[in-house]
Every structure is written in C-alpha cells, then in structure tokens.
Amino acid sequence: QKEVEQNSGPLSVPEGAIASLNCTYSDRGSQSFFWYRQYSGKSPELIMFIYSNGDKEDGRFTAQLNKASQYVSLLIRDSQPSDSATYLCAVNTGYSGGYQKVTFGIGTKLQVIP
Amino acid sequence: TAGITQAPTSQILAAGRSMTLRCTQDMRHNAMYWYRQDLGLGLRLIHYSNTAGTTGKGEVPDGYSVSRANTDDFPLTLASAVPSQTSVYFCASSVSFDNEQFFGPGTRLTVL
Numbered sequence: 001q002k003e004v005e006q007n008s009g010p011l012s013v014p015e016g017a018i019a020s021l022n023c024t025y026s027d028r029g030s031q032s033f034f035w036y037r038q039y040s041g042k043s044p045e046l047i048m049f050i051y052s053n054g055d056k057e058d059g060r061f062t063a064q065l066n067k068a069s070q071y072v073s074l075l076i077r078d079s080q081p082s083d084s085a086t087y088l089c090a091v092n093t094g095y096s097g098g099y100q101k102v103t104f105g106i107g108t109k110l111q112v113i114p
Numbered sequence: 115t116a117g118i119t120q121a122p123t124s125q126i127l128a129a130g131r132s133m134t135l136r137c138t139q140d141m142r143h144n145a146m147y148w149y150r151q152d153l154g155l156g157l158r159l160i161h162y163s164n165t166a167g168t169t170g171k172g173e174v175p176d177g178y179s180v181s182r183a184n185t186d187d188f189p190l191t192l193a194s195a196v197p198s199q200t201s202v203y204f205c206a207s208s209v210s211f212d213n214e215q216f217f218g219p220g221t222r223l224t225v226l
Contacts, residue, residue, distance in 0.1 A: 008154075034214055043204055043217040044157070088157070090215075102215070104149075106156035 003027060004091050006105035014113050019076040021108050023089030026070070033065060033072045034090040038107065044088055048074060079112045086110070116140050118218035120205050126224045127195050135190040135221050137205030145208045146188040147172075147215065148180060150201040157204065163188055195225045 005024045013019045021035075032051050036044035048063040050056045050072065056063045062075040072091075076083055086107040093101045121136045139146065148160040159172030163182040177199060179191045188207075192199055202222050206215040 043220050045217070046214045049214050102159075104157040106154065 002105075003093065003103045004089055004105040006087075006089050006108045008106055009109040010111050011108055012111045012113055013079050015079060015081060017079050019079045019083065019110055019112070021074040021076075021087050021089075021110065022071060023073065023091075023105055024071045025089075025091045025093075025103075027091070027093040028067075028070065030067075030070075030091045030093045032092040033063070034092075034102075035061075035063060035072075035074045036088040036090060036104075038086045038088060040085070076110075079110075081112045081114050084110055084112045118205055118207055118216060120203075120218040120221050122221060123219070124222040124224075126226060127192075129196055129225055130194055133192050133195060133223075135192075135203055135205075135223070137188045137190070137218060138186050139188075139205075139207045139216075139218075140186065141207060141216070142185060143207035143209055143216075144185070145210055145213075146182065147206045147208075148178070148188070148190045149204045149206065150174065150199075151204060151220075152201050160190065160203075197225045199223065200225045 003026050035048040037047050038044045050063040050065045060077045064073045086109045088107045089105040091103050118139045144165045147162045149157045151157050158174050160178050161180040163169045166182050166185045169180050202220050204220045205218040208215045
C-alpha cells in the first residue's frame with residue numbers, strides 16, 4: 001500500500017462546479033497535511049495546509065481532514081479554467097530515519113471545462 | 115523577493131559526466147530539500163538538510179551528494195550521471211521541518 005494515495009485522474013468538471021479531490025494516507029500518526037497545486041511545467045505551490053480534524057476554508061478552497069478514516073480532501077468551489085492543474089497531496093508522517101518525512105502523492109490532474 | 119532560485123533551468127548531460135545543480139534561497143529558511151519528479155512516481159526526496167552544516171539521506175539518495183555550507187545554498191551533485199537520473203529536479207525550503215515547503219522553479223536534466 002502506498003503511503004499517500006491519490007487518483008491520478010484526469011478529473012473533469014464544468015466551469016462553476018465544485019471539484020472534489022481526495023487523498024488517503026496509511027500512517028495513523030500523521031500530523032500535518034498539505035495541498036499543492038502544480039501547473040504543467042511549473043513547480044508545486046502551496047494552497048492549503050491543515051492539522052486538525054474538520055474543515056478549513058480559504059476563499060474558494062476548503063480542505064477537509066478526517067484522521068479516523070485517514071483521508072484528506074480538497075474542495076474547489078466555482079471552479080475556473082485557471083484551476084486546471086495537478087493537485088498534490090502531501091503528508092507529514094513524523095520523524096523517520098532522522099528527518100521529518102513528508103510524503104507526496106502522485107497528484108490528481110484537474111481539468112475545468114469552460 | 116526571489117525566494118528560491120535554481121540553475122541551470124535545463125541541461126543535457128552525457129552519461130558518466132558529473133554535474134552540480136545549484137539551489138539558493140533568500141528566505142533564511144533552516145530546512146532545505148532536493149526532490150526528483152518522475153511521471154507516475156511523483157515527488158521523491160533525494161537529500162535534505164535540517165540546518166546549515168547538516169545533511170541527510172532521503173528516499174532515493176544513491177548517485178547523489180549534497181552539502182550545506184551556509185543557510186542559503188544547497189547544491190546537489192551527480193558524480194557520474196546515468197540515464198536513470200533523467201528527471202526534473204526541484205529544490206525546496208521550509209522554516210523548519212514541519213512547516214510548508216516552498217519550491218524552486220526546477221531543473222530539467224536529461225542524461226544520454
């Protein structure tokens with residue numbers, strides 16, 4: 001089982017709809033969770049982080065964390081064509097081999113159709 | 115603010131040659147990282163540094179070495195490049211290890 005799992009997609013949604021991106025993780029001790037957006041040919045950029053169970057909202061983005069079920073999700077409301085990108089889930093699983101291990105999922109490609 | 119810079123932007127390298135990928139940050143972040151990103155495999159950690167003067171091995175360190183002589187610079191060296199090291203390399207930094215990471219623009223390396 002991969003430590004951080006994401007469906008690679010592509011996930012296609014019409015403009016104005018809600019895009020729902022999901023991520024599951026295997027280590028129950030994981031403490032912090034990050035969502036990065038990566039446009040084609042560019043570097044990842046942080047859009048959200050969440051540490052506690054529940055929802056965290058920032059503009060059109062909402063991160064949801066459920067530690068009991070070991071999943072974290074990202075909702076994008078009123079999706080725009082400019083949201084088309086690959087979304088990476090990253091999980092900090094704590095110290096491993098001398099460092100704080102952050103494991104990235106392979107990313108979900110989102111396509112917003114005008 | 116420049117953030118994190120990487121050089122070169124891209125490079126074609128003959129197998130067996132050595133090369134150093136440069137990474138500089140101006141945010142005074144303590145932690146720095148080198149990742150490679152390959153299709154279908156995502157981002158994988160090569161080496162990391164918790165603070166200046168210390169380095170450690172990540173998930174895929176073989177064939178790579180790093181140094182951290184000061185806070186700002188974290189070069190990655192390939193001593194003898196092989197085709198399997200063809201990848202996009204990202205340098206990143208964070209205030210400390212449990213904080214969000216900021217990424218450089220990347221270096222696209224092709225080893226022939």
